[in-house]
Amino acid sequence: MLQTRIGSRWLVPAVAWEAGKPLVIEEVEVAPPQKMEVRIKILFTSLCHTDVYFWEAKGQNPVFPRILGHEAGGNMCDLLRINTDRGVMLHDQKSRFSINGKPIFHFVGTSTFSEYTVVHVGCLAKINPLAPLDKVCVLSCGISTGLGATLNVAKPKKGSSVAVFGLGAVGLAAAEGARIAGASRIIGVDLNANRFELAKKFGVTEFVNPKDYNKPVQELPMCGSKENQANRKPGGWFLALFME
Numbered sequence: 001m002l003q004t005r006i007g008s009r010w011l012v013p014a015v016a017w018e019a020g021k022p023l024v025i026e027e028v029e030v031a032p033p034q035k036m037e038v039r040i041k042i043l044f045t046s047l048c049h050t051d052v053y054f055w056e057a058k059g060q061n062p063v064f065p066r067i068l069g070h071e072a073g074g075n076m077c078d079l080l081r082i083n084t085d086r087g088v089m090l091h092d093q094k095s096r097f098s099i100n101g102k103p104i105f106h107f108v109g110t111s112t113f114s115e116y117t118v119v120h121v122g123c124l125a126k127i128n129p130l131a132p133l134d135k136v137c138v139l140s141c142g143i144s145t146g147l148g149a150t151l152n153v154a155k156p157k158k159g160s161s162v163a164v165f166g167l168g169a170v171g172l173a174a175a176e177g178a179r180i181a182g183a184s185r186i187i188g189v190d191l192n193a194n195r196f197e198l199a200k201k202f203g204v205t206e207f208v209n210p211k212d213y214n215k216p217v218q219e220l221p222m223c224g225s226k227e228n229q230a231n232r233k234p235g236g237w238f239l240a241l242f243m244e
């Protein structure tokens, strides 16, 4: 589907012209990288719920036209992830994409729905050249979000109990983080029982499907009810992570 004039400045990305409207494959001009920027060829990209969220633009500033996508063969940096309203480069506050001179905005400093993109060096991470790019692209957001939520934010202690609400990519990575941290009980909560088998590989030890109970999941004994808290051994503690 994608076409590129090799050696030229043209590329054919999926452009989001308006909120909620289908992405359009367009021939777009990409300017050369400026100071502290790199132009990279995207070989694989994945679709994250965040792309859909900002494409729908129901709860945030609409920044259009824009080239979405933020999971490819690299890592995002905090510097550029903080401001999702920004659609331009840090160096000169301009976009590197245009169609007939009309600027097309960037998305979280990456815009990976494009065969070529220009990013700030802070958005890149050098990885092992043997790593399969069609798989590592999901490490850029979903996996690092879940793993980081557990290891860098929640920081469960060894032997603690952890509940992960939602066993999608982010939730599974959160469970993996809990496993690495040495949690002894990792309770996976999800409405979709089909996810439970896979979740075992990520360290989940128990499963709760809220559909099987007639009271809120937080009142269940295994999920931190008052009775459960009263019965807990000293030093043990309960941690809940809410994931998409």
Ligand SMILES: [Zn+2]
Pocket (backbone or CB within 6 Å): 048, 049, 050, 051, 070, 071, 141, 142
């Ligand atoms: Zn994402």
